[in-house]
Amino acid sequence: MSSKSPLYRKVAGDLRTAIAAGEYGSGARLPAEDELARRYGVSRGTVRQALASLRADGLVTSRRGARRVVLGGAPRLQSFGELRSFARWARSLGEEPGGRTVAVDPAEATEEEAHHLQLPPGTRVFRVRRVRTLSGAPVMVERSTYPERIGLLVAEMDVDEVSHSHQLELHGVLFTDAHHTIDVAPADADDAQLLGCGVGHALLRERRRSTDPAGTPVEWSEDRYLPGTVAFTVHNSVATSALGRQLGEE
Amino acid sequence: MSSKSPLYRKVAGDLRTAIAAGEYGSGARLPAEDELARRYGVSRGTVRQALASLRADGLVTSRRGARRVVLGGAPRLQSFGELRSFARWARSLGEEPGGRTVAVDPAEATEEEAHHLQLPPGTRVFRVRRVRTLSGAPVMVERSTYPERIGLLVAEMDVDEVSHSHQLELHGVLFTDAHHTIDVAPADADDAQLLGCGVGHALLRERRRSTDPAGTPVEWSEDRYLPGTVAFTVHNSVATSALGRQLGEE
DNA sequence: GGCTCCAAGTTGTACGGACAACTGTTGTAC
DNA sequence: GTACAACAGTTGTCCGTACAACTTGGAGCC
Numbered sequence: 266m267s268s269k270s271p272l273y274r275k276v277a278g279d280l281r282t283a284i285a286a287g288e289y290g291s292g293a294r295l296p297a298e299d300e301l302a303r304r305y306g307v308s309r310g311t312v313r314q315a316l317a318s319l320r321a322d323g324l325v326t327s328r329r330g331a332r333r334v335v336l337g338g339a340p341r342l343q344s345f346g347e348l349r350s351f352a353r354w355a356r357s358l359g360e361e362p363g364g365r366t367v368a369v370d371p372a373e374a375t376e377e378e379a380h381h382l383q384l385p386p387g388t389r390v391f392r393v394r395r396v397r398t399l400s401g402a403p404v405m406v407e408r409s410t411y412p413e414r415i416g417l418l419v420a421e422m423d424v425d426e427v428s429h430s431h432q433l434e435l436h437g438v439l440f441t442d443a444h445h446t447i448d449v450a451p452a453d454a455d456d457a458q459l460l461g462c463g464v465g466h467a468l469l470r471e472r473r474r475s476t477d478p479a480g481t482p483v484e485w486s487e488d489r490y491l492p493g494t495v496a497f498t499v500h501n502s503v504a505t506s507a508l509g510r511q512l513g514e515e
Numbered sequence: 516m517s518s519k520s521p522l523y524r525k526v527a528g529d530l531r532t533a534i535a536a537g538e539y540g541s542g543a544r545l546p547a548e549d550e551l552a553r554r555y556g557v558s559r560g561t562v563r564q565a566l567a568s569l570r571a572d573g574l575v576t577s578r579r580g581a582r583r584v585v586l587g588g589a590p591r592l593q594s595f596g597e598l599r600s601f602a603r604w605a606r607s608l609g610e611e612p613g614g615r616t617v618a619v620d621p622a623e624a625t626e627e628e629a630h631h632l633q634l635p636p637g638t639r640v641f642r643v644r645r646v647r648t649l650s651g652a653p654v655m656v657e658r659s660t661y662p663e664r665i666g667l668l669v670a671e672m673d674v675d676e677v678s679h680s681h682q683l684e685l686h687g688v689l690f691t692d693a694h695h696t697i698d699v700a701p702a703d704a705d706d707a708q709l710l711g712c713g714v715g716h717a718l719l720r721e722r723r724r725s726t727d728p729a730g731t732p733v734e735w736s737e738d739r740y741l742p743g744t745v746a747f748t749v750h751n752s753v754a755t756s757a758l759g760r761q762l763g764e765e
Numbered sequence: 766g767g768c769t770c771c772a773a774g775t776t777g778t779a780c781g782g783a784c785a786a787c788t789g790t791t792g793t794a795c
Numbered sequence: 796g797t798a799c800a801a802c803a804g805t806t807g808t809c810c811g812t813a814c815a816a817c818t819t820g821g822a823g824c825c
Binding site: 291292321323325326328331334335336337348383441442443444445446447448449450467468469476478479480492493495496497498499500501502503 | 541573587691693696697717750
């Protein structure tokens with residue numbers, strides 16, 4: 266198997282599984298960078314690249330002078346792969362994802378849609394509405410707007426297709442960046458009917474703008490989840506020196 | 516002003532302001548790494564470190580073979596970076612943050628609290644309840660649990676102190692990492708009274724576990740926001756994944 | 766015991782070089 | 796004109812080195 270993945274990814278993966286397996290328990294200190302470099306026969310820079318990835322995912326701390334410490338507590342999920350695709354996310358948690366496309370409508374972009382997709386207002390777009398299920402129970406209504414190029418591909422898919430993003434990948438359409446806004450919104454008549462809740466019932470709302478590797482918007486979507494079915498988790502860390510810059514800086 | 520901040524930070528800051536000032540509009544291509552390195556008189560590695568920071572914030576794309584592209588369109592609310600402090604976040608949006616401490620209670624840690632703070636159950640902790648306001652209007656109830664060491668500091672603060680985290684910083688307590696879980700929860704009697712809504716009213720809930728640079732938990736908090744007052748924004752990309760989605764309750 | 770101080774260990778920053786992989790453009794052939 | 800091929804430009808990966816900044820633990824002292 267000719268693995269084309271870079272070295273630092275291999276190192277990062279090993280460390281991830283080692284942590285997940287409990288070889289380094291919560292609060293344990295990782296081996297030093299030099300030690301890891303020797304162990305894997307790579308340079309320190311490569312090890313640092315691997316560790317930066319773990320840090321970004323909130324698995325370890327990292328500060329000058331001290332070895333890295335494993336941050337315990339939270340369940341560790343592969344982050345972006347799951348978020349990019351409802352189907353992939355559900356399966357990674359052992360749930361069976363399902364879905365049904367309720368409507369695919371060509372339309373002219375509203376001002377808001379045009380803005381988020383960076384198109385001139387009135388451009389032809391596709392609006393797709395879907396119900397998403399976990400183990401058969403409806404949990405989410407998804408309203409997506411696609412540029413025409415993408416929408417045409419979506420329109421050809423089976424209404425029971427589970428993963429649109431996977432199908433789009435096969436056509437060379439990639440979602441690499443996404444900006445999310447999360448808040449609460451009341452169910453409208455459609456939501457209520459599709460999710461089986463009352464009109465006005467509070468739903469967890471996620472609005473999302475996805476772009477491809479070139480930075481071109483490829484999707485503008487609004488998802489509404491039944492409360493209790495899903496929670497969003499985020500990890501964030503501060504770069505450095507919060508103390509060093511309360512004076513004069515910037 | 517002898518700025519001790521590293522070089523790559525200076526470069527990153529310059530690029531950030533240049534983008535914010537519109538020198539590179541949405542979709543524009545940044546100068547090549549070599550060009551930037553020449554321009555600033557630094558090595559390419561340093562430039563790459565600066566650009567990695569922009570990428571992590573979702574300001575630019577980056578892929579092999581092509582110049583970086585500015586990702587426009589996104590409203591420039593400071594995202595989760597400011598999330599570690601309600602006061603700082605509010606001020607960055609031009610709102611006047613306020614708050615009132617409703618209760619500070621020493622207590623013995625419940626099983627859940629002990630778990631999140633990585634303490635033995637029954638350890639003494641402090642529970643602090645606060646109402647947070649924006650321009651005078653209450654928007655959020657904050658229930659935090661601190662280890663005794665931190666709680667003692669909080670207990671001494673003025674009940675009208677706006678920023679606990681700032682005060683704690685002055686005592687050398689830093690919050691550098693945080694793990695957030697966001698979902699919807701109904702208002703209980705206290706929430707209803709403090710926020711002026713009905714019991715059972717759906718609130719946007721954020722649960723947070725913060726740690727210091729050494730990885731020691733320093734706060735476990737549950738915040739409940741009135742819908743419509745705030746929204747959480749997150750950016751993620753394949754390289755800098757910092758977001759996950761998690762099922763149900765534990 | 767408790768304290769200061771020092772040395773070893775560790776990560777952060779920055780430099781330099783080399784090659785691989787990919788993109789966009791240009792130019793040629795048909 | 797269209798399709799293909801070559802090419803220059805650009806970012807990704809990896810190596811090596813050096814020093815700075817910081818943490819930790821232990822030695823020594825009071």
